[in-house]
Amino acid sequence: MKTRKQSHTRQKILDAAFELFYAQGYQATPVDQIIAKSGISKPTVYSYFPTKQDLCVAYVEERHRQELASLKEAIERESAPRDRYLSVVHWLKQRLVASGYRGCGFFNMVSEIPDPQNPIILAAKKYIDVFRNTIRDLVVDLKNSDPKHKDLDPGRIADAYYLILGGAIMGSQEYRDHWPTDRAIEEVKRLIDS
DSSP: OOOHHHHHHHHHHHHHHHHHHHHHOSTTOOHHHHHHHHTOOHHHHHHHOSSHHHHHHHHHHHHHHHHHHHHHHHHHTOOSHHHHHHHHHHHHHHHHHHTTSOOOHHHHHHHHOOOTTSHHHHHHHHHHHHHHHHHHHHHHHHHHHOGGGTTOOHHHHHHHHHHHHHHHHHHHHHHTSSHHHHHHHHHHHHHHHO
8 A cells, every 4th residue: 555655756756747748748758857857766766667658658547537537527517418518629729728739648649659559559548538438428418408419420429529629639739829629619519500
């Protein structure tokens, strides 16, 4: 069982990795920089995370936990099914603006590692799958809430919604602007209104 001090030490390392991996990427972030930023000794860091890959998997898992908690909170602020459905794209816009258009930490990580079976990629894909399923659940909720939405195809709409968001993330990152997410909001509405 971990002590409070052990948990605090591990979290300090993860906090440093969280900031640096997101800002610089996996390849450009040496473990020594994470060690320096965390203020934790090299032997201690390696006792928690024997390899850079282990540390990055933990970073992705921590990002997963934080992102889903934030998304869930945004969804739960809305009571109407349509507003809950739209809350995902509004949440994304807010996150992109707050990050200075750095993009998605999961997409950024996936783009750096070509091996689809790498544990980092597998951890990122878990988040992406949960994210897509969350959208699908919101479409199901919308479909069941109003007879005018009875013909919605939750799987197809969730896939299209996800692809629209992926384009909005990339566009916002490339242009360093929010207009791609503004356009994504229009397109996500169109998925259920047409």
